[in-house]
Amino acid sequence: MTRNHTPKSLAVLLRARMHPDAVPSPPPQPSPPPPPTDPDPAAPPAASVLHWLHTAASAASPPPATLDGFSDGYRSLDRGGRREVLRSLATDYDVPRARVRDLMRQYMSVASAAAAGGGDAEAEDGKEGAAAALYRMERGLRDALRPRYAGFLEAMNAQPGGLKLLAVLRADLLALLGEENAPALRALDSYLKEKLVTWLSPAALTLHHITWDDPASLLEKIVAYEAVHPIRNLIDLKRRLGVGRRCFGYFHPAIPGEPLIFIEVALHKDMAASIQEVLWDDPPTPESEASCALFYSISSTQPGLSGINLGKFLLKRVIDMLRRDMPSVQIFATLSPIPGFMQWLRAKLASQIKLAEAESQEENSLEGASSTFKESILLPEEEKMIHDAIEQSHGKQGIELLQDILKTSQWVKSEKLSAALKYPLMRLCARYLAREKIRGKALDAVANFHLQNGAMIERINWLADQSEKGIQQSGGIMVNYLYRLENIEEYALSYSSTGLVHSSSSLSQYLEPKDTRT
Numbered sequence: 001m002t003r004n005h006t007p008k009s010l011a012v013l014l015r016a017r018m019h020p021d022a023v024p025s026p027p028p029q030p031s032p033p034p035p036p037t038d039p040d041p042a043a044p045p046a047a048s049v050l051h052w053l054h055t056a057a058s059a060a061s062p063p064p065a066t067l068d069g070f071s072d073g074y075r076s077l078d079r080g081g082r083r084e085v086l087r088s089l090a091t092d093y094d095v096p097r098a099r100v101r102d103l104m105r106q107y108m109s110v111a112s113a114a115a116a117g118g119g120d121a122e123a124e125d126g127k128e129g130a131a132a133a134l135y136r137m138e139r140g141l142r143d144a145l146r147p148r149y150a151g152f153l154e155a156m157n158a159q160p161g162g163l164k165l166l167a168v169l170r171a172d173l174l175a176l177l178g179e180e181n182a183p184a185l186r187a188l189d190s191y192l193k194e195k196l197v198t199w200l201s202p203a204a205l206t207l208h209h210i211t212w213d214d215p216a217s218l219l220e221k222i223v224a225y226e227a228v229h230p231i232r233n234l235i236d237l238k239r240r241l242g243v244g245r246r247c248f249g250y251f252h253p254a255i256p257g258e259p260l261i262f263i264e265v266a267l268h269k270d271m272a273a274s275i276q277e278v279l280w281d282d283p284p285t286p287e288s289e290a291s292c293a294l295f296y297s298i299s300s301t302q303p304g305l306s307g308i309n310l311g312k313f314l315l316k317r318v319i320d321m322l323r324r325d326m327p328s329v330q331i332f333a334t335l336s337p338i339p340g341f342m343q344w345l346r347a348k349l350a351s352q353i354k355l356a357e358a359e360s361q362e363e364n365s366l367e368g369a370s371s372t373f374k375e376s377i378l379l380p381e382e383e384k385m386i387h388d389a390i391e392q393s394h395g396k397q398g399i400e401l402l403q404d405i406l407k408t409s410q411w412v413k414s415e416k417l418s419a420a421l422k423y424p425l426m427r428l429c430a431r432y433l434a435r436e437k438i439r440g441k442a443l444d445a446v447a448n449f450h451l452q453n454g455a456m457i458e459r460i461n462w463l464a465d466q467s468e469k470g471i472q473q474s475g476g477i478m479v480n481y482l483y484r485l486e487n488i489e490e491y492a493l494s495y496s497s498t499g500l501v502h503s504s505s506s507l508s509q510y511l512e513p514k515d516t517r518t
Contacts, residue, residue, distance in 0.1 A: 046081040049073035057093045057152040067159045082172045090184040093149040100144045107137045163254040167304035202313045210247040228297040244284030261310045264297040271333050274464040292331040312453050332483040338474035340444045349403045382424040389420035409471035425475045430510035440499040451495045454488030455481040456502035
């Protein structure tokens, strides 16, 4: 590993800065050796890749050149071409149902004959033979129920560069499923996800402490893939990898030099209440005085691994490593964004305003029904504070004023407006985190991640992230999730089984006022 950053490599590193949701194009793969049988050179790109797919999926052991041909061809396709290949993979190489039906008929015939046999010695011999036949048929049924693309996917995983290709393929598949929720596509995704979980088991992954001395190519990827708090420049990057900070990544040998997921940690005396003090405090807390490890960013580099909880295992490995290397650190917590809060609140405000408008109309078709769904988003004293903070309210209700205020982030610059909004937004945020559920689990994706890992909601922090992104997605509020090591398993189990959200007394002050219904 090179240890020195040349001026050229640093320039490349600076150019690597990207938007947090951007994903860099995969590096070009070396050209494979000429295959024994080339597809028609005049064929369109998708047809060429489908040729490679058919050749690979039809072979018991696909030649490496065939897999390389598919991989290079698939990467070269545009969005439409990739989708054509995915549809073919899902439907043309699915479970061979005609064969399954034939085997089932044979199986039922043998099973019926065995059940109808007599009780003499000859019949007993016949039953034994029938039982042996049934076992053989059951093995055949298991094989037949395996989709034909299974062997292709497993062969691709064993191919150099194959695991990365499968991650790209699944990312494309997830995007396609967002538009075409076809059963065959869902089945392909389910099977591929199941295989990726096996191939990416913690035993197959290596934990690496990423430092400033790592190759520039790796540091470029950290800059590019940082999804929570974008890295602004080299000084920012060096600070995050320096004294009082840690960055750990999970690596797989099949994707060298690129973390599948990485986590950033700040070492503090206490739990930080704002991202400003985490990222820009200078000098940092001396490591010998640190008692809190604060996880402030977890970023996945592979969209195709969505739904595969590598973060859970990474978090536990890092906690174990920090406990071993830094016995003085006793508190393990996060400073996390709340990405869905403002979206949820804006939707709530819009629906309540619509109900209020409908109720005010004399000939209202919703009359009688609207009150069932109407709720007081704001408490009376909160509504008064918002009215007092607005010079001209034009007779609008408090929820209408709140909706108008939250359309931009300018309210943060007004002390009067910030003071008026603090309690209602903090109260509603606590409700959103602790009480709003989907299928029995926390509505907020980040909250669900930490709660299912055994954390509790410790504290919410006002104006903890004053970036434009932070104001727009959560009103600037951030949350500390606390991992009490002695309670992790208990909390994870109760959340998984009943959806119980554990929270501190600090959060209770915002949850105690009951949501009044009218």
